[in-house]
Amino acid sequence: MQRHIDQELAELKSQILRMGTLVESQIEGSIKALVDRDVDLASRIIERDTLVNSLDVDIDENCMRLLALQAPAAGDLRFVTTAMKISTELERMSDLAENICERVIELNEEPQLKPYIDIPRMANWTMQMVRESLDAFVRSDSAQARKVCTDDDFVDNLTHQLFRELLSFMIENPGTITRAIRLTFIGKYLERIADHATNVSELVVYMVEGKIVRHTTPPVLSDNEA
Amino acid sequence: MMTTQVQTTPAMKAEAKELSFYYGGTGQALKSISLGLADRHATALIGPSGCGKTTFLRCLNRMHDLYPGNRYAGSVVLYPDGINIVDHTIDPIEIRMRVGMVFQKPNPFPTSIYENVAYGMRIRGSMTRSDLASVVEQSLKDAALWPEVKDRLHSLAYNLSGGQQQRLCIARALATGPEMLLFDEPTSALDPTATARIEELVTELKQRVTIVIVTHNMQQAARVSDYTAFMYEGELVECDRTHKIFTNPANKLTEEYITGRFG
Amino acid sequence: MFLRNAIDKSTERDRLRQRLVQRRRRDHAFALASLAVMIGASLVLLALLGQLVYDGIGRISWQFLSSYPSRFPSQAGILSAWIGTALVMLLTALTAVPLGLGAAIYLEEYAPKNWMTDLIEINITNLAGVPSIVYGLMALGLLVYQFHLGQSFLTAGLTLAMLILPMVIIATREAVRAVPPQIREAAYAVGATKWQTVRDHVVPYSMGGMLTGMILALSRAVGETAPLITVGALSFIAFLPHPPLQSEFPFFSAQWLFDPFTVMPIQMFNWVSRPQEDFHINAAAAGVILLVMTLVMNAVAIVIRARFRRRIHW
Numbered sequence: 016m017q018r019h020i021d022q023e024l025a026e027l028k029s030q031i032l033r034m035g036t037l038v039e040s041q042i043e044g045s046i047k048a049l050v051d052r053d054v055d056l057a058s059r060i061i062e063r064d065t066l067v068n069s070l071d072v073d074i075d076e077n078c079m080r081l082l083a084l085q086a087p088a089a090g091d092l093r094f095v096t097t098a099m100k101i102s103t104e105l106e107r108m109s110d111l112a113e114n115i116c117e118r119v120i121e122l123n124e125e126p127q128l129k130p131y132i133d134i135p136r137m138a139n140w141t142m143q144m145v146r147e148s149l150d151a152f153v154r155s156d157s158a159q160a161r162k163v164c165t166d167d168d169f170v171d172n173l174t175h176q177l178f179r180e181l182l183s184f185m186i187e188n189p190g191t192i193t194r195a196i197r198l199t200f201i202g203k204y205l206e207r208i209a210d211h212a213t214n215v216s217e218l219v220v221y222m223v224e225g226k227i228v229r230h231t232t233p234p235v236l237s238d239n240e241a
Numbered sequence: 242m243m244t245t246q247v248q249t250t251p252a253m254k255a256e257a258k259e260l261s262f263y264y265g266g267t268g269q270a271l272k273s274i275s276l277g278l279a280d281r282h283a284t285a286l287i288g289p290s291g292c293g294k295t296t297f298l299r300c301l302n303r304m305h306d307l308y309p310g311n312r313y314a315g316s317v318v319l320y321p322d323g324i325n326i327v328d329h330t331i332d333p334i335e336i337r338m339r340v341g342m343v344f345q346k347p348n349p350f351p352t353s354i355y356e357n358v359a360y361g362m363r364i365r366g367s368m369t370r371s372d373l374a375s376v377v378e379q380s381l382k383d384a385a386l387w388p389e390v391k392d393r394l395h396s397l398a399y400n401l402s403g404g405q406q407q408r409l410c411i412a413r414a415l416a417t418g419p420e421m422l423l424f425d426e427p428t429s430a431l432d433p434t435a436t437a438r439i440e441e442l443v444t445e446l447k448q449r450v451t452i453v454i455v456t457h458n459m460q461q462a463a464r465v466s467d468y469t470a471f472m473y474e475g476e477l478v479e480c481d482r483t484h485k486i487f488t489n490p491a492n493k494l495t496e497e498y499i500t501g502r503f504g
Numbered sequence: 505m506f507l508r509n510a511i512d513k514s515t516e517r518d519r520l521r522q523r524l525v526q527r528r529r530r531d532h533a534f535a536l537a538s539l540a541v542m543i544g545a546s547l548v549l550l551a552l553l554g555q556l557v558y559d560g561i562g563r564i565s566w567q568f569l570s571s572y573p574s575r576f577p578s579q580a581g582i583l584s585a586w587i588g589t590a591l592v593m594l595l596t597a598l599t600a601v602p603l604g605l606g607a608a609i610y611l612e613e614y615a616p617k618n619w620m621t622d623l624i625e626i627n628i629t630n631l632a633g634v635p636s637i638v639y640g641l642m643a644l645g646l647l648v649y650q651f652h653l654g655q656s657f658l659t660a661g662l663t664l665a666m667l668i669l670p671m672v673i674i675a676t677r678e679a680v681r682a683v684p685p686q687i688r689e690a691a692y693a694v695g696a697t698k699w700q701t702v703r704d705h706v707v708p709y710s711m712g713g714m715l716t717g718m719i720l721a722l723s724r725a726v727g728e729t730a731p732l733i734t735v736g737a738l739s740f741i742a743f744l745p746h747p748p749l750q751s752e753f754p755f756f757s758a759q760w761l762f763d764p765f766t767v768m769p770i771q772m773f774n775w776v777s778r779p780q781e782d783f784h785i786n787a788a789a790a791g792v793i794l795l796v797m798t799l800v801m802n803a804v805a806i807v808i809r810a811r812f813r814r815r816i817h818w
Contacts, residue, residue, distance in 0.1 A: 018501055086460060088487050088499045225489030307692060309617055338695040348686040351709060360704070361694035410690070417694055 035149040045115040046138040057116035067109040074102040097222040128194040144212040157223040160216040170209040254280035254451035265310015283447040285466035293475040302340040303333035341414035347406035349398035361417040384412035404435025424454040560788030572742040577782035585771035595661025604672030632670035640734025655736030658761040668721035675717020679710035715809040729769040
């Protein structure tokens, strides 16, 4: 039986997708601005963050309306509450992309410290995590969501690697400290974006299976039975 | 470090064990139902029309005995003494003195308010007039009706509003001191305010009396009950804690019914 | 295009309006026809009653009410007749009411739903339509000759009781059926036995309907002539039955049950059959008295019913 609420739930899903796509492009754009040393691009990305914020507010209002008027139950209820939380995670990801752009603008006041290899690698991996977690949401695929959670380790390792390298730069040559610290921050932001992608995946697992796996360690996540 | 809620399984008041029921004219209505009813908790029975929830309810106080041709199979064990409610050698009157019922449409007797509540104890013949009066008063208080009727106990029950009449029927059922109280869609004929009052009442009463409530209104089941049982076409599909049924039911059919995809 | 649609719509509306006028006219015609029929029937009834009252009212006097029948019309009275009617009605009511109530309640509440019960029900419905003289013949053979009850009040009362019993049973059953099942279920649900439910709820709440049925049945019985003639009502009874109360032990006498009897319709019939005009006037006067007795009996029953209805409000 086709219900009126199905239409609204589909609309909510595509809203999340639109926001997700926008956030992905924010992240991608911020790294491009870093690599290309493009200050204009960085400024545009910072401005576009307001668009992401208004999408977040919209999604929140839609979810509240659905809860109040339709009183969804079971799977529908989990979907709506998950959607609310995912939009929050996406909004934080976009804030972090904005932060990256702020650091990019600051970095452009000085010459490039070193060729950027690790950071773009981290960024690609992170963006893949974001893409896959949103994909898992759209397709209600909890297996894929669980996989994304385990990908987080790779990003964490890359972050530590980046920090050690930049630390040796800073020790060798104190004049590089401001640039190195800014780059460290960018690495930290990317690691946090990956964490938010992990959060989205954990939320997807809850939505599909009804099991709360947030704040648990990976061995639990890879189990089939909790 | 996660703390898990420790959920103790409460004691059972009654337990249906492979209960089947056959109507005289139309055949099998209940198919081997095994369901526990938790003591001093409320269990809701939900399901689409014709699924057998009212049929099951009426087995619990042998109401089907009033009409010819009906037959029970299996058992419903009533604790703590362990008798089988649907055993034909057990007198249904004895069961009905321990298991009360409130019906869908308020059905007070066309006599006074006092007479309505007193009838159940009066026909047992063992009470003095003053004892009877205090039972009537206590029952009306338990049913949250006393303040509204205490000055007109001997006026006709029919002069009360629909919601008041239903509370009167609850008082009437409570007067006999039942161990279990059965509600058959008690608010479907009432307006929202009266409905809310009855739901409040059920939430209070369930701490003292085991309650089984059949309802079409899923939000009502969600608000009022501790356990929810979903029935479909004469079978029990799923029974679990209410919050689990409404956030994450185990059975796909349950999920479809609760989200309104059928029924 | 728009204009065409507008014109079509307005012609459509006109047509509907015309049809509505037609329907209204037919409605009025039917109402008028019903009114005419009712007035016609009432006029006929009023004419008959009027004729009766006009003929008889002058003859009614204390003497008329307290005299026995006589060969002389001016001395004849209806004492034995109206007392006879009263006593026979009393016996009829006392017999038919408990039997009818009991049978109806048994059939409705206790009897199992099988072919035997169906057979009994069909028989009762048929008996309601049996001509009253057949009851008279049956009573003659059974009560008068077989049981040796003689041509007495007892026989008359029992005969009429049997006559109206099917009506009482049918009306009582309808009244009992009208008690909603929800009320019965409510009684059972608090632990009442079948007898308690019937006694405390079914019977009191159906009393109104039962009494209505009894009023109708007794009203029919009061005018029955054929069966009473058959069981031997006499039309010249110049005495009253033995009094039921005595001043000596055992204070209550059943002798009157076995005394010969007469009733008002029979007395009227007897007078109408005579050639003298004055006897016809007597008959008309007796008819008026009979009407009054019927009305009084109905009034008593209605008052009883009203008292029941006030206590238990439907």
